[in-house]
Amino acid sequence: MSTDISMGNLPLTGASKPLGPVGKAGHVLDLCIRWSTELSAAALVVGEVVLLFANVFYRYALHDPLIWGDELATLLFIWLAMLGAVIALRRNEHMRLTTFIAHLPPSRRAFVDTFGSVIVIAFMLSLLSPAWEYVSEEWAITSAALEISNGFRVAALAIGLTLMLAISVARLMEQARALHFFVSAGIAAGVALALLTLKAEMVALGNWNLVIFFVAAVIFMIVIGVPIMAAFGLSTVAYLCTVTSTPMLVVMGRIDEGMSSLILLAIPLFVFLGALIEAMGMAQAMIRFLASLIGHFKGGLSYVLIGAIYLVSGISGSKAADMAAVAPALFPEMKARGEDENELVAMLSASGAMSETIPPSLVLITIGSVTGVSISALFTGGFMPAVVGAIAMIVVIWLKNRKRDLKEVERSRPREVGKAFLIALPALALPFVIRAAVVEGIATATEVASVGVAYTFVVGLTFYRSFEWRRLYPIIVSTASLSGAILIIIGCATAMAWALTQSGFSRQLTDLMSNAPGGATGFLLISAVAFVVLGSFLEGIPAIVLFGPLLFPVARTLGINEVQYAMVAIFAMGLGLFAPPFGVGFYAACAIAKVDPDGAMKRVWPYLGALAVALLVLVAVPWVSTGFLSAT
Template sequence: MTSRVHPEQGFAHDIGAPKDRYATSKVVRVGSALETAIKWITEVPAALLLVAEVVLLLTNVTCRYVLHDPLIWGDELASILFIWLSMLGAVVALRRGEHMRLTMFVARMSPQSRAFAETLGNFIVMTFVLLLVRPATEWAMDEWIISTPALDLPNTVSAAAIPVAAGLMLVLAITRLLERSSLRDCVKALALVGGVAVALYLARQALAPLTAASLILFFAVGVVTIICLGVPIMVAFGVCTFAYLATVTGAPLSIVVSTMNQGMSSLILLAVPLFILLGALMEAMGLAEAMIRFLASLIGHKRGGLAYVLIGAMYLVSGISGSKVADMAALAPGLFPEMKKRGANEGDLVAMLSSSAAMSETIPPSLVLITIGSVTGVSIAALFTGGFMPAVVGAVALAAVVWFKSRGEILQGVQRASRAQIGRAFLVSLPALALPFVIRAAVVEGIATATEVATIGVAYTCAAGLLLYRRFDWSRLYPILVESASLSGAILIIIGCAAAMGWALTQSGFSAQLASLMMAAPGGALGFLAISAITFVVLGSFLEGIPAIVLFGPLLFPIARAMGISDVHYAMVVVFAMGLGLFAPPLGLGFYAACAVSKVDPSTAMRRVWPYLGALAVALIVIVLVPWVSTGFLQAK
């Protein structure tokens, strides 16, 4: 908006005359108007699409399980709506600045350097969408001759979502330049991006035969450099994949688009926006608060009691929201004020919050587990079954640290809840407590799919919140729908771009080389697990779980399988390791998210988080060495 443009950063700095300043402000107003238009033409349809998905899927579930007459066209329509929801959500996330990205390095730059980095980032986004628009349009037009089996609609109806969203992203990137960037920075950024493009074009003959050097240049140097500039991770994956294919291979760029669509459109992934919506509704309708109050009434009077409540509450709600930030935001306000009254250091509070979030990464219905099932073919029910015990090991490790640190806690004035108070809190929380267990049991026992269970969970939460807790503010509904669509789009487009990047890596022969290298590692299966754990700790610190899994899961899971390692055991190792990396400073994005939720300076918490992370590292070693922790419940079944 206009208020975001500082006089020293706008075009007026480069032009100077009053007449030119007037022209500049007019340009800024044009950019602001365009952004406002994009806001309404994306947010409202995305919110309506999310509601339509819930209604459609709930109707289909009712017809299938109650009337025993499923809608033949239901899944097909849900798939069409889903790709539009994903792409519009991605545009919303870009406008709101909610795409996954690494901002640590940009935040440490001077204001002038940061302004140039933002301008350069916008040019890179423009490059990505410009590379995407033409092949996406051609691919969508080619899909016209193919019709859907049930509705008899041309595939272009769903395929058009990608070029439409790409066009909106292009306009949005241009508006950001109009609103925020100086003419000098625009010229420098254009020259830099154009220079790189020309250099790649001139070097294409030399790069083509150099497979290893090309892979390092595009997928190591290129991706890491772009990510460190604070550009959304999905753009880094996408633009480097386009650049690699255009420079080194003769493959048509439409392959990137079709692979993106294939990676994003799986109906398994429809559980992603539904679980995100479910988690937001649980917090807004009071279900999460009811859980916390019951747990606090049980053990809140003991030394370290509220810390144990934090660990237990995170175990209960984890994964349902689809966002660790949402999980932490739901728990911190209900616990931190009372913990501070008892003398807890705010750095310790952040350390406990971030480490408990890391501990709970394997707890179903974790979106990372759903993603693993989608990209590797591993049973989601088996992953959900195996996810409970690794988190228990992590929770026990954290509880040991809490016990040690809270031995001297002063409990003066803290009263133990009476049996009547505990019983009342239990009755109030019972509808909320039942939901996580019902969701997980239904998927694990194979009663319903993750998508169906998420749909039922949304309906159940709305009924419980409106009829029992009666605290929902209807003015929050639209923001919840938009936020859910935005987060869903940010996650799903990363999956699409990472799928395209993974295809390029596979075609280059990298997969075969990686398999040979990993299988030759010393120590056999145990050595492979150890290397994988360390690798995913590093990957988790700057890529987050879903991008890392989509990119490396299809490459590494077959290797693990060939070495006799259970898919579920391997999944638990890599997911727990990624959680540890995600919340480990100085790179872990989750750690800084915990600091933001708690409104605490990261430097205050950084020196206090290491005992908790050390405990989780011990838990990871146990998970690696003892396969039963991951597969014991599977064997019992």
């Protein structure tokens, strides 16, 4: 997903029953954590936007850079990430797969939810002591510019884990049945005891441990709806404790390393920006212009849908934000013209896959962070792959609508088109403002979202005047929640990738993939298929954090341009993410449009087939991804 779509929001069943003393205590604890974390996280989001914009202003306008700006931004960022993760856990918004447990009978689902919560608690408990030890270790290190202890920064990890543990316990106290809890705790304790008892036998299994911990265990936890961050984290901890003598302090260091890269600060800022353009009315203005321009053609609003997703994706970087902005503005009129709602959701879902490479995609930012590929190059190379995908979808739309009669739809007069264009022009300029700020060196890829936020506020309040200030606080809290859910996955996936590297798997994978039949083309095809599968199960950001550092060196060895490889990987992951029956992006599109997935599932395949053809074009024609790099 792009790493921004929640995989489910299933609370523990039985929450509506009257609360006893234990349940009431859990409820009070939940409320205390809610208000303390949400208010703090909201302040941090605002603080980061102001700080990064101040960095740009002082450096570019006053030629007097804030030498302490990046240090303070990094310190605040890890606190924002961990508090956001706490909020996401309390709101059941962590990325998780609910495809399977959603079909369970209520009683069984209640037990599975309780068991999943126990697994999350086990993960938090395994890292709680190492997290506080990590704070103690880092306390002696002093930052260069601010001259304060690094312990203040990494304390966010310990406090965040403590609060997530408290939230999980409170949720069990409030909602779980006692029998379900004791059975779940017994199973978890039994598994832990078996691993400790059979440690010598497990070590003797060699590489089969990788299959047990990183394939079987991870898949099992994901299938039963455990948040991906806990599935990654607990499997890593269990592997290291069972098969190696690695101290858990190292795991905390790897999680910190994965979450603390300053480039990742672009994630919450672009999530915030994506929500703002919808709230300010800018997305609607762009859609109205496109509708006036091409809405009278056969299937015209379908073309508008593709164009709107392309434009909005160039601003928000978040697929959930893109779909949520476009669907409410277009679907009522499309239904009035006789479009089937299942067809609409199929197009919406496929357009999400088509637009994954459009900058400032959160996956682009993540892939640059974990592989060292230039963010500017990725931003430049991301436009054309999406154009190829859009053309492929347009062909399908044309074939479906070429014999359709739309006599009742009148063509907009040139004056109406011109008026719609002038109204939309400030919004249409935003992607170009973002792009120019990076290319001209005004702002870094991390800072540019703050420029976009400032531009959106000025333009939205001046020209569109539809913003309701009461929406601002929920938008900021949701930004923290989604960002925390993404960033803690990156941290846990970084720890897992490190464990895989230490096991020797990285070298073995490199040797295997380097000798793939067909040379570079064969490697690209195998990678495309692999990332489609990974996108279906893991979502984009976790998959790229886990496998990017392993596969990108192989691509470089084979002479594949790293930007082309990034585009193939991202496009393939997007295809898997929005492909049923496992792709969670497809279900997110259904949820946004409030449509039953069963009907839409039958309509999405022609569009996904067209995108598969587009993926083959990306593999066969490097120019699509790299043709404009020389211009940067």
